[in-house]
Amino acid sequence: MKPILSLAAAMALGVCTAVSGQDDALPKGTALPPPPNAGATPDVPVPLMQAITKRLSADDLEGRAPSTAIEPKVLDYIVEQFKAAGLQPGNKGQWLQPVPTVEITGDHYTPLTISGSKLSFRFGDEYVAASYRVAPKSEVRDSELVFVGYGINAPELGWNDYAGLDMKGKTAVILVNDPDYADEGESGLFKGRRMTYYGRWTYKFEEAARQGATAALIVHDTFPAAYGWKVVNSSWTGAQYYVQKANDGMDQTVANGWVQKPVAEAILKAAGKDLAGLTAAAQKKGFKAVPLGLKVSFGFDNTIRRAASNNVVGILPGKTRPDEVVLYSAHWDHLGRCTPDKTGDDICNGAVDNADGVALLTALAKMNAETGPAARSQVFVALTLEESGLLGSEYYGANPIYPLDHTVGGVNMDALLPVGPSKSYTMTGGDKSELGDLYHKALAARGLGDVPEDHPERGGYYRSDHFSLAKRGVPMFNIERSNDLVTGGVAAGEKAAQDYTDNRYHAPADEYSDAWDWSGIAQDAALYYDLGRELADGTMWPNWRPTDEFRAIRDKACASASKGCKPK
Template sequence: MKKSLVTLIPFTLLMACNPAPEPTKTEVSSAAEPAASPQKAKNAISKTSYTANVKLLASDEFGGRAPGTKGEELTVNFLVNEFKALGLAPANGNSYTQSVPLTSVEVTNSPHLTFTDNNGEQIVLAYGTEQVIWSRKQISSSAINNSELVFVGYGINAPERGWNDYQDIDVKGKTVVMLVNDPGYATQDDSLFNGNAMTYYGRWDYKFDEASKQGAAGAIIIHDTKPAAYGWATVSASWTGPQFDMVRADKGENLAAVEGWITKEQAVGLFERAGLNLDEQYTAAQTQGFKAVPLAGTVSASIETKINHVNSRNVAAMIKGSESPDDVFIYMAHWDHIGTDPTVEGDGIYNGALDNATGTAGLVELARAYTALSEKPKRSVMFLAVTAEEQGLLGSAYYAASPLVPLANTIGGLNMDGLNNFGRTKDVTVIGLGMSELESFLEKRAKEQGRTLTSDSEAEKGYFYRSDHFELAKLGVPMLYPNSGSAHIEKGVAYVEEKANEYLSNHYHGPSDEYNENWVMDGAIEDLQLYFLTGLDVVNAGQWPNWHQGTEFKAARDKSRKE
């Protein structure tokens, strides 16, 4: 998920910022026997340094680590210093950083969304409470004026599934209204899409992009808490303030002029005024062969925007392989979070302790373990901290488009986005379990820890498509996305569920996602040791893991390996 409440600071003003504290070098014995080297090296992963780094990255000094702020400068300096101290090589020529040009588009006028029915009666929805709209066009203003409304079901065009909600209707210049998630989740029918597990077609970003491809002038999603997997408060917080995007040469000319969400309550009234029942349309949209339905009336909105350009950075360091240095395995985590909201009274710092100071600090510990090895890995290992995940996986998308090592030479990778903070678990949850051959490497090492692999119990929320590994996966690179296990080693499943629900309800993307002295880091350390041994096995095996048959990414992998 993304949220964007930051104060942008030009980088010309950041050069005077104090760098992060110099790291403390870890002494590593060079006398380890090669056969025992991995087991000794995993013990270089330090709970003390890991905890200290999480606290530092999540401190108020770092201001929520938003792209383009003092928090970015401090975070990038910290990572570069740590990697240098550990003796890692820069991954981008002589540089540890990769520039990621971004554009910030901020709505400045709290725009109204005005619906007019065929009788001329108008309903105006309030910004923030009843609707949140914006524009991704990188220009000063965008508008729709008396744009015709069309309900296009789930807004999906999936030829390989024989599904096209846009069939036999021209939406050019019109505003499409869509449901969140996909028909498989709605029906729980495994024969539709992936059943309960959300597909990429269920994601809001897919829906907006497809609407633009179809020529729509406006694109509106009806919010529904359960299929969206978050409440309206997340919508109203996440899509207000500056919204980052890649720099678009055409300034977003082909994007819809207005995109946004409306509450389900307001959608009910909208459909009633068009002589339709929303519940009935929900049911109709779940059926293959659904035909889009014109909604009587039009919609208008005018959006004023402020455009800023920010040069953010990914941070990347390498350990060169001893036998095949041109081939690389990637450990990745996003270093950014939401930043500071200057309009909030009281605590406006979104510290992002769990999300994702934990994963960022985890990268440093993995690097520490690799540098403790008595023998270099046979193939190269990259430690990649990406920017702007909270803005829509932009740093990882930029890396995927401009990789420092060709994707055809990328063996695979492992993404960390929120590490365990409540203690050891009996299992390892794998988001997207069953998708790639990398899982056999993970399973072997998990078994040595007395643990099993378990699937995501909330596959309907589409977590596989909501973190940075996805940008590499969709281009064919096999990626692991392990997460905290589902059963605490002593307190069981209920305890883990309680912790997860408490975080999502009270802290997720909120100022209270702060480091807590009561956190138990033993589980994170055990997970990091697992990730270290798994990745080491992959780089030393000489194999090229693939996606399993039937996954949507296998064709891209096969093509890249063939070429």
Template sequence: MLLGTALTLVPAGWALAQHAAITAEDLTEHVKVLSADAFEGRKPGTAGEQKTLDYITAQFRALGLEPAVGDSYLQRVPMVEFAGVSRSPLTVKGPDGAKSYDFVTRMVTVSRRPEPEQALTDSEVVFVGYGIVAPEYGWNDYAGLDVRGKTVVVLVNDPGFATQDPALFNGNAMTWYGRWPYKYEEAERQGAAGVLIVHETKAAGYPWTVVVNSWSVPKLDLVPPDGGKSRPVIQGWVQQDVAREMFSLAGQDFDALAKSAAQRGFKPVPLKLTASAAVTNKVRTFDSYNVVAKLTGSKRPDEVVLVGGHWDHLGRGPAMDGDDIYNGAMDNASGIAGLIEMAEAYVKGKRPERTIAFIAYTAEEQGLLGSEYYAMNPVFPPSRTVAGFNLDGLNPFGPMRDVVVTGAGKSELEDLLARWAADNGKVVKPEPFPERGGYYRSDHFPLAKIGIPTLSAGAGMDSVAHGEAWGRAQAEEFTRLRYHTPKDEWSPDMDLTGAVDDVRMVYDMSRSLTDGTGWPAWYKGAEFRAIRETSLKEGR
């Protein structure tokens, strides 16, 4: 098995016939259908899911792709839904009084335990800084602390972002330890009864409205092996000014403690406060589905290249200007449109030598649940999976001069991208917002965790027609005004000619792997390299 050294790129212009199958008109049609109000925001477990599954499977079937899950295109993903029927205020008591904070305006709370009634009552509150246990960085915010039965308050992101010290964690670029799912998982491992993340827009990478829109609606989860009984009773978010008030009630200066939490040697601080909150849930279990199709390779059918993207969005939620459907046109009807168009390009070309698989994941918006389930129950063995590519949020602003890798510095797939960019008149640029932790926020991450080199890359911001300042303004406006809101909907103003470049780029790179013999390797020092090497050794 050759690692890394045998990677070659298809020559520029080689796939012109297949490129012709990928058009802005077809991408637009798929986006319009998938983000239509009739699909109700494509939330798993709703009528919108069934319409979405029917559409994607019909497209794959019409193209002649083979079902990959036995004789079916559908991989069952067992899920549980927690719908908050009622939520009490968050009440914090200290020696000098008490404060109560209302749901949505000041905080959000949820419970992901299976029983309908969940209450946190007079739970001791401890500030644990960033809530990180990272031996490789010599960092443990829980050192010497027993938080069983207690409520922990944690900061979003990680110390590297707070200090901008490139030698601390990953500097400005968020690590996995900075992401909210990690905070909740670590609090659970520590036995905390409650966990509250302090929201700050710059550190989180999105405004408070995104937190509200994502967490005030019914939440989904994979069915947990222990029924969820090990989870915190209450988990949630508080606005930064709420944290300041809470700390002041305890006689503490929030800003000073937050600053100290980013320094080595930080010790957790008991706040001499208690927290109480209650959630009433309506709990149901149901099956959602990943859609998996393949085109079997002509020479090495047991070696597989994956291309994926998530089909889901948020469904219905809090209304904005009278609209409560979160259509998810860019996020991620565009990626599924690209997946279908790329599949068409493969079908119209010569059969690949390795198998190419196309996966539309469920429940990415709920915490990468569909791809996490796939990683735990892979249709194709990881040791026989050559590499993967992720399509999430294609470019709706027209052609760009640059290409950006989400979470650069990981694997030799980036070398392949650099060669593609050079051949196609593009420039590879650094990720513009590494502090947002994009690498850990989409479906390539669960595959990486089981060792599969997976690339998420797409158009940058340097608009061919309007320049870089204009492109940056469009991206920032989308995040501020449309991301995870009902305003992420199809519009005639969307220019998917740039998205065509994105899809053709991934087609060319994946085709280089399906028709080649090389196995891209993780770079030395990448956190997933050892997992991959073990997987490949066991696979032999």
């Protein structure tokens, strides 16, 4: 994660200017004329993907760090490729969607102290905290502690850990993950071992803010968190990045943080409670939050820096229902300059993560343009600031160019491993929505199998750009080739995946090579084309499964839509 620097000089260059005079967010013009070979099954343009990946991961683009002087050069190239693929500018005649960001770096942390006791905990190795508020100082003083179990309010499941509480002025103490995370399989109310969004730390902080809490503290526990305290410490002791909001985040808590499990145990003991006993109680429906009779205080200063980056947006207007949109996305950003390797190379080129994703995004645009206009419009977005916390997609989701109740669904592409084709695919997040029906149909048509997601307890569905749309109700595909390769089987696939993770991921060694095997990425391209085109030419408005955490959001959006999706 690299510091976000000023883009004022970059914007002054006038990069990627407007091309047409389109005034409305929805495409109103006539569709693109069909190419001579309209209707033909398009070939996967592997040479195009090779060229784009090689160029985007070249050393002179310095690892594609957003909001730096190199960004205009990256954007110019992506726009050039979008044009060549047949896209039109997709943001009211513009290619770019500016994404305003804010960087907040905490400093001068006071100990976390508990009134009425001698308990005092150090920042870094015992607790961490940050603020979503753009303010020079964050201070929590004598705030009443309330143990709120897993901090979940899920009306569709009849579960509310905040029932009957007034959290104003109080600090929520929250358990990580879901109540049934330890169960094998997915039969539990919260899908058992598979993490739902209610188990993600981001949700817990958001819900605490909705409940009016002053602060929120998550109790870290390695198994349900799926990572150790070292990960929490490294993620929360440096600069934090957010999308700028008109209210500067003042509707959020004063501070959000984590405490080590032994810290939580000590606090609860001081309150005459037992963490293990309260955890067991919190896992049962009907749990009531427990005021602890203690008050917490801590604080820190904030250094604030504002900046901007850009999403790149192109469109293939629809032929008969242009106001209905299918979305394709991939993030263009990477880490820029990073820790040097043994040779002194300090450029994290991001060839796999995610230059080849942008290459596939562009290839899909070209394939669909060659096929001819679909019934619905197809929008292609190269997103920024994924590496800084999904900020480009978060901004698009909060400020959609095309209304979300007019957005049918979509596909996201991220970090495609350049190895051979697989015998099967996996759907990250499981069968969450009716997109699963299209997915299984497409697999069967291509003779591919479907296998369960590895490590569903890690909540992988909630960690990539599609999630910013999903949490606002738009069903999004996130699928991956399995490790069961056609040549070499599972052993070969796992070896290749582990080699990338150990030796190249977020490192200078993530570089393009002419020796790459593109047959697996070509397989991805064909499947993504099937999925997106089926949505674009069809009449289906996919919804989430009835018990999914995003179902109510989609239902509400569809019920109030004047056009776009309609409730069943």
